[in-house]
Amino acid sequence: MLEIKNVSTSYGHVEALRGVSMAAHPGEIVSLIGANGAGKTTLLNTISGMTPARSGQILLNGVEITRLSPEKIVNLGVCQVPERRQVFATLSVRDNLTLGAYTRMRGRGEPPIKDRKTLHLDIETIYAMFPILKQREKQLAGTLSGGEQQMLAIGRSLMGRPKVLLLDEPSLGLAPLIVRDIFEIINCLREIDTIILLVEQNARAALRVADRGYVLETGRIVMAGPAADLAADPAIQQAYLGKQGR
């Protein structure tokens, strides 16, 4: 399981997370929601080591990963699908997927990929999940549509056989119909028995797909609970749209 204990993170002078504690278990989808600037993305970046925590602890299956380098954290099975997808635009779809398994091919990730055949099989598994990627196999990732790039980014992370999958705003900038497809995919990811943390601005959709949810406000967790309960709570709307205005 993934445990986050009293974590604080700052960017320069700005405290982006203030004593955040939470936990997540394999096979469940946990949504982190909250208004812009609440610290959702920072929380994911802190877990993946891109923005190291200033204080507190992050434990993966009892092993402390706080302040390890991002590379080491990836080796331990934490894979992040970054905001705005960040595919390697100048590489082909297949190469993007291959690089997703980089740590496993270098023998540092689990299970290691020792030969081309294993790699090929793994890529085929991703293609089975995202048939469109197989059609685009040789195309440069930069030429893909937004939705396809999002699928590629998710597929690329799955190539690392994550124990923890961090999804950062997967619906950002996508057309509403594509958003539906992406959430469909996220729903299916439950089957791979990983810990999934989902950061979403689309709170209603995120709570619908998730098992549990946490609400962040200015770097703090202000609400937590089963997703269905949170979805029904009117306080959520206030967290997004503020107290009653004039």
Next chain:
Amino acid sequence: MSLQTEIIQFLLAGITVGSIYALIALGFVTIYNVTGIINFAQGEFAVYGAFIAITAFQKSRLLSGNWQVALEWPLPAAALVGVVITTLVGILLYRLAIQPARRASILSMIIITIGAAFVMRGAALLLWGTDPYRLPVFTPGPPLKIFGAILTRQSVWVIAVTAVLLVILYWFFNRTLTGKTLQACADNPKAAQLMGISPQRMALLAFGISSAVTAIAGIVIVPSTFMTYDRGLTLSLKGFVAAIVGGLSNPAGAVLGGISLGVLESFGAGYLSSGYKDAISFIVLFIVLAVRLGGFLRRRGSAGERAGL
């Protein structure tokens, strides 16, 4: 000599010199793409490659004659040593000077690589002095004739080595996992890090490849031109101009840029003024910068720059 022959002659000479510029430009591009750094010490790698190869090949008096070296290895072995040691120098440069300052501003980084160029140049002066050095041609024999123009055998070597290196580099970057990893780092260093790729390891690799390629350039050219300790700066600048002409982050562009710069210089020296041959590349630089940088190049920057490497 007929006008046509003359033109072919200049063209061939230009392509030969241009190949060298192309290799140095490739060195620039490799480092720039992965790290966002322009290495002002790039040309020094060519000097070191050549000098080390020469020292391994023939009896040499180093440190103003205070240190006699008589290895007298066969040419291929000497060349290999030149490349290997220069590569180590490149790696050392990264580890000792670039990596510790990788969060520094562009201004600081420029000054650091300039400092590195000075150290390397000064060390070369101390070791090898101010004398010009030369290697024998790789394969002696009469020059080739192409449409009446003369192409020396060494020029063939230069062009062939450049071509072979290009093929190898193309294969490396596009067909091997390590090559693709480097490309990924150049493309999006942040995402690369999220794949478990260490940007610093890749930067080290880039410095290694870049210094090796530039050292080879220095070695293949030294049979046809004398090498002196202070050639590094001019070579750096020409390589940089070639890289800029090609768009700075584009390896194929760098090669084209190098060869066109060589050809332009060759014609300029032939028809305008040989004294101002070296000015040609800078006039090209000013024109390219004025025309293109106002537009897309400046805004894009390299991946490394964006990541603050």
Next chain:
Amino acid sequence: MKRLLIARLGSPNLIAFLIMALGLAAAPVFIDNNYIITVLTIIALFTMLTIGLSLLMGYAGQISLGQATFFGIGAYSMAIFSTRLGLSPWLSLLAGMILAGGVAYLLGMLIFRLHGHYLAMATLGMNIILYLILTQQVDWTGGPSGFRGVPDLSIGGMTLSTDTHYYYLIWFFALITIALSLNIVNSRVGRAMRALHSSEIAAETLGIDTGRFKLQVFALSAAYSALAGGLYASFLGFISPSSFTINASIKIVLMAVVGGLSSIWGATFGAAAILVIEQWLRTAIKSLVPGASGEQEIIAFGLILMLIMIFMPEGLVTGAGKALRARIARRKPERAQPAGG
């Protein structure tokens, strides 16, 4: 008015300035050694050059690796205008400054659209082109072997002929440069320059025309350099292209870096330090490696550049001051809360 005067007198800049001026004025009385006087004079010249670059790099945040270009323009203007064109030496000096400033302004219009690497390379290219012109246009410049017979300057009918004369003249100009630059830095334009260095976009949104400012500072630094060049030519009477190479430009960068890129006083310190080190290294290397010739001291210069930029990017003077202050600041709370340690 009285209060203002006192306030001014009390400013550390003014006190430092007065002490320095008095010390320099008295120095030749105690030093009866032409060599030392000459070294001190050269320090004054490089102070002007370094201040020009400091204004440009440290305050306006624009890099130039070709300051020796303007040094050269100043020197050769002095030589050519005063001999070939028959202008008076003083007019030639002024003409050189105007020419250098104008060249900088025009070049700046082209290259200040660039940033970082491109600007650095473009300024290097500028220097190389000047060097080529100096070596190629033999009829005008005397070519690689140099230009002999640059006339002496004269003041009120007295021709300056001795080293001590030039010592006073050149330090006079150097002190003026320092004073003017200190004034500029602490003024409306100075703030605009520093703002531009810190954040170009923020400066722009305050109504500061950043493009024009960069050009003006570049032209100013070029004029300073040309002033140094003209004085240098007249002082030595002989100039050659080898004094205006990229090595010279980098040496100026080094002096600015050692002194701290954004410090007027640092510029003087940097110039002095590097020139002294240079003299010392030349003899040291020769005794270490018998028979060595050439500018091996550039190894040390390169090392200094790298070390400072890696460990103390603000330069020695500014950096050391900051480190000291940080140390004091660290100690204070410790003393205030002994239990906390």
Next chain:
Amino acid sequence: MSDTPLLRASRLFKRFGGVMAVNDVSFAVQEGQILALIGPNGAGKTTTFNLISGTHGPDQGEVIFRDRRISGSRPSQIAQQGLARTFQNLQIFGEMTVLENVMAGCHLQGTAGFLAAALRLPKAGAEEKRMRGQAMSYLEQTGLAERAHDPAGSLPFGQQRLVEIARGLAVQPQLLLLDEPAAGLNRTETEELDRLILRIRDQGISVLLVEHDMNLVMAIADHVVVLHYGSKIAEGSPAQVQANPDVIAAYLGDDWAAPPRREAADA
């Protein structure tokens, strides 16, 4: 005079690559008004802000400020027209003192050039004194007077925000653009900011605000414009936009987008 708005953005378009960042956005800021520009992440707020402040030019459309077209002008020219701004990721001059920061903001109130400065002409001296006095008054207004001689970079984050606002005020603008002024501030600092912005408005300076902190927006804005996917989806009083179903959907999303979770489906 009063019926023409101070600033009018009409039919702005801006495309970045394949993305329409700003798609046909129009709105107006009235004199003496606090207008808030809000919207979910990626809605195009910052781009719109940049189109107005001159950091980018619009592909189509224009920005009219005091009856003059300012779109396409350099930021320094826009500042001369009486429009100042702050930055979301602070752009203070860290090595300069707080006072010097604000005096740099007074740049347009002076004329001394290099020569006057270098020679310390009396004119420049008088001007300098005047600017110093002005800058101090802005520091007093923002509660920074005590820190006037500290390097701006050494101030805590919240006060650095105030330095930017004081510096913006020093431009003597008619319209002050604030780019997420509350980002990174704690609750007390945000409340102080509330009051400061209201005071600024009461001096007759209009404020255009891009802000994430909805409590702040709802408490002080006179008028709110909501962007989503680059387009304007609503505008009105804070209470009006809060109750607007389109706005709620934009912020909270539509749950039809997600399939129900497995357990629910099984049950």
